[in-house]
Amino acid sequence: xxxxxxxxxxxxDSFVMASLSHEQRNSALSAVxxxxxxxxxxxxxxNRIDLANAEAGSLAAPIISRLKFDEHKLNDVINGIRxxxxxxxxxxxxxxxxxxxxxxxxxxxxxxxxxxxxxxxxRPDALVQIASLCLKSGNCSVLKGGSxxxxxxxxxxxxxxxxxxxxxxxxxxxxxxEDRAGIDQLIKMDEYVDLLIPRGSNAFVQYIxxxxxxxxxxxxxxxxxxxxxxxxxxxxxxxxxxxxxTQYVAACNAxxxxxxxxxxxxxxxxxxxxxxxxxxxxxGDEETVSLINCQPSTEEDYSTEYLDYVLTVKIVxxxxxxxxxxxxxxxxxxxxxxxxxxxxxxxxxSLVDSAGVYVNCSTRFAxxxxxxxxxxxxxxxxxxxxxxxxxxxxxxTYKYTxxxxxxxxxxxxxxxxxxxxxxx
Amino acid sequence: xxxxxxxxxxxxDSFVMASLSHEQRNSALSAVxxxxxxxxxxxxxxNRIDLANAEAGSLAAPIISRLKFDEHKLNDVINGIRxxxxxxxxxxxxxxxxxxxxxxxxxxxxxxxxxxxxxxxxRPDALVQIASLCLKSGNCSVLKGGSxxxxxxxxxxxxxxxxxxxxxxxxxxxxxxEDRAGIDQLIKMDEYVDLLIPRGSNAFVQYIxxxxxxxxxxxxxxxxxxxxxxxxxxxxxxxxxxxxxTQYVAACNAxxxxxxxxxxxxxxxxxxxxxxxxxxxxxGDEETVSLINCQPSTEEDYSTEYLDYVLTVKIVxxxxxxxxxxxxxxxxxxxxxxxxxxxxxxxxxSLVDSAGVYVNCSTRFAxxxxxxxxxxxxxxxxxxxxxxxxxxxxxxTYKYTxxxxxxxxxxxxxxxxxxxxxxx
Numbered sequence: 001x002x003x004x005x006x007x008x009x010x011x012x013d014s015f016v017m018a019s020l021s022h023e024q025r026n027s028a029l030s031a032v033x034x035x036x037x038x039x040x041x042x043x044x045x046x047n048r049i050d051l052a053n054a055e056a057g058s059l060a061a062p063i064i065s066r067l068k069f070d071e072h073k074l075n076d077v078i079n080g081i082r083x084x085x086x087x088x089x090x091x092x093x094x095x096x097x098x099x100x101x102x103x104x105x106x107x108x109x110x111x112x113x114x115x116x117x118x119x120x121x122x123r124p125d126a127l128v129q130i131a132s133l134c135l136k137s138g139n140c141s142v143l144k145g146g147s148x149x150x151x152x153x154x155x156x157x158x159x160x161x162x163x164x165x166x167x168x169x170x171x172x173x174x175x176x177x178e179d180r181a182g183i184d185q186l187i188k189m190d191e192y193v194d195l196l197i198p199r200g201s202n203a204f205v206q207y208i209x210x211x212x213x214x215x216x217x218x219x220x221x222x223x224x225x226x227x228x229x230x231x232x233x234x235x236x237x238x239x240x241x242x243x244x245x246t247q248y249v250a251a252c253n254a255x256x257x258x259x260x261x262x263x264x265x266x267x268x269x270x271x272x273x274x275x276x277x278x279x280x281x282x283x284g285d286e287e288t289v290s291l292i293n294c295q296p297s298t299e300e301d302y303s304t305e306y307l308d309y310v311l312t313v314k315i316v317x318x319x320x321x322x323x324x325x326x327x328x329x330x331x332x333x334x335x336x337x338x339x340x341x342x343x344x345x346x347x348x349x350s351l352v353d354s355a356g357v358y359v360n361c362s363t364r365f366a367x368x369x370x371x372x373x374x375x376x377x378x379x380x381x382x383x384x385x386x387x388x389x390x391x392x393x394x395x396x397t398y399k400y401t402x403x404x405x406x407x408x409x410x411x412x413x414x415x416x417x418x419x420x421x422x423x424x
Numbered sequence: 425x426x427x428x429x430x431x432x433x434x435x436x437d438s439f440v441m442a443s444l445s446h447e448q449r450n451s452a453l454s455a456v457x458x459x460x461x462x463x464x465x466x467x468x469x470x471n472r473i474d475l476a477n478a479e480a481g482s483l484a485a486p487i488i489s490r491l492k493f494d495e496h497k498l499n500d501v502i503n504g505i506r507x508x509x510x511x512x513x514x515x516x517x518x519x520x521x522x523x524x525x526x527x528x529x530x531x532x533x534x535x536x537x538x539x540x541x542x543x544x545x546x547r548p549d550a551l552v553q554i555a556s557l558c559l560k561s562g563n564c565s566v567l568k569g570g571s572x573x574x575x576x577x578x579x580x581x582x583x584x585x586x587x588x589x590x591x592x593x594x595x596x597x598x599x600x601x602e603d604r605a606g607i608d609q610l611i612k613m614d615e616y617v618d619l620l621i622p623r624g625s626n627a628f629v630q631y632i633x634x635x636x637x638x639x640x641x642x643x644x645x646x647x648x649x650x651x652x653x654x655x656x657x658x659x660x661x662x663x664x665x666x667x668x669x670t671q672y673v674a675a676c677n678a679x680x681x682x683x684x685x686x687x688x689x690x691x692x693x694x695x696x697x698x699x700x701x702x703x704x705x706x707x708g709d710e711e712t713v714s715l716i717n718c719q720p721s722t723e724e725d726y727s728t729e730y731l732d733y734v735l736t737v738k739i740v741x742x743x744x745x746x747x748x749x750x751x752x753x754x755x756x757x758x759x760x761x762x763x764x765x766x767x768x769x770x771x772x773x774s775l776v777d778s779a780g781v782y783v784n785c786s787t788r789f790a791x792x793x794x795x796x797x798x799x800x801x802x803x804x805x806x807x808x809x810x811x812x813x814x815x816x817x818x819x820x821t822y823k824y825t826x827x828x829x830x831x832x833x834x835x836x837x838x839x840x841x842x843x844x845x846x847x848x
Contacts, residue, residue: 015747100794100795215806217808236830242832354823356823357825359828362828365828370836372524402782412794413671
């Protein structure tokens, strides 16, 4: 079967998937977990080949570390699948049930989205998590992982696919794409693919958004802010800023810009610089440059996702200036206020237009696992459908069913009958 | 202020709107209702000018009828606003509240989407309904109505705008576009506009979708089906088919194709043709042509939205053939099965991939008012965000707030602390 035919078949199979019961989907997940355990030595062997190739190709150490798939990571993903099995069914939930008139019953019920294309980075554990989330939510998945992990991805995919298919899922419930050309084919297939979730660099996500008519869920960049209010606790502020910036600089939820209220700037900024030592390189406005050893910042810095141990500092005159800055330069991902003032916290959470608006805690908490969603398929900065970390809830839509006994609209248009709207 | 500046101001004002209370938004709605009543003679006068122009321009009778805005329509929209005031606040609803760890509380709360551009047809009542729905849900609106209604739209807009602004809404909470060029400017302003809702012809909606990076909610066409199962009641089937086709042929939820199970075709089709008399022109497959007086259909008919008293008839061998036909040729809008068999009904509602899946009732029920949503801003055939008739619920998104006391991620990464996830 060629690629187009296989995606077409997956679309057909998505209707079958939508009709399977929670028990059937869960027993497939259980078979997947068992199969991963049973085939682990083959999986580790495939991963050793990818690692050897990566080392021979002199890939950067962080990539090699993400690529590694060992006993520890296998246990994590298997435990993740077991947790997923125990979560309630996201499909078939009744969101509304309303009697419109006698014997005319409207029901709004969750259902799978259909076919979801996910393009993700070099972590092989991402493949298992994404395939499992799609399976649990009754969706078919088309998966494309990082090419560095191709041997590991292939055996993981085959293991998952064969176990789930043997347990009753339709053959096309999941498809693996192994070359970059497949992505370009996939994103043109808007007739068969309902949603794309690209994870990766800003440029890559923009490329997908600009070249596909398929709805895209995700985020292009993560320019997150910490704002230290005049009424902040320095004791809370300093560790939260350092954690937001340095706990994992390559993540989209790491902070890039620090905004500080003038009332506290002369205390906070030197205390921060002292506490962070040489671990953070600062850029700052004129006043910040006069307070600590740092480079002058430019307006471009406010729109830059460093993905590095670099933090821009700007002193503001008011909370409203901070909010305006965040709404203007931010990426509507995750932004935090440090304050002891309840009104400032309320104003900030109400006016900042971001998926996550935090008070007195690190921006690095923006993550599906840390929110208790199990795993996530990605983080959305779009305002439609799903926003923030996307777990099972973001992978379902709904349909309305209306059941009558021959009811016709002309009876209501003529006034013969009247709706009475009674929620059941 | 030029157009771009006014949309930019509306974006700024959208943050203010998001912070207003339900009482403030409701009192603005109340002021709008009062002002419409107070200015009614001016409104009717403006409408007489539009009607005179339409008649002078020889516009078709149905357009003139939609254009008319009289005492009856004014009362309808004012009653609609009063009903809207009594609906619960769609903004600020808590969707989830979870303790991630001691003193670290995650809250998922609904909030307005921001700036919504709505382009609608010639009914002036649509302007009032859409502006009111956006106001109730805390969104700013950019409105473009049909040019035939320009005098009526202008006075309705001014009345609504001035009353709401005097009652405390920010000046830019709503903007009226009066020329077609404004649409082309608007759809390029993805930095300031969060959502577009185009209502109109298939070609127009496609044009918007293809020429904007702003998310679009709505539907391009409405190819709805009625499938008569082998186990159907003829007594229910005939009136439901006639109502689905003829109750209002210009609507997107009117049926275009009738699918009939072979077991019942020889009884149903002649009974239908007799009951509908000359009110419906039939097109049919070879077998249908042998049963009743009708033109032969082509494959193109299966993808055609007639917007006319024309119905294509196809005889199928099984419910699965009907489902496949609907999922292939339909527009995922609203499709109905006529059956007395519970299993057939369940199979159809599970496998048909449409926003509305009906059993034994007319497709014409697919409408926000008939679902008890108050008014609607449109009907969505997209699977993301909102599907089917879109009322207040479809005009809000959500944000996550996370409140801590200096919580940092490195404590959890190192194992010093552990999440405990407890829903509150």
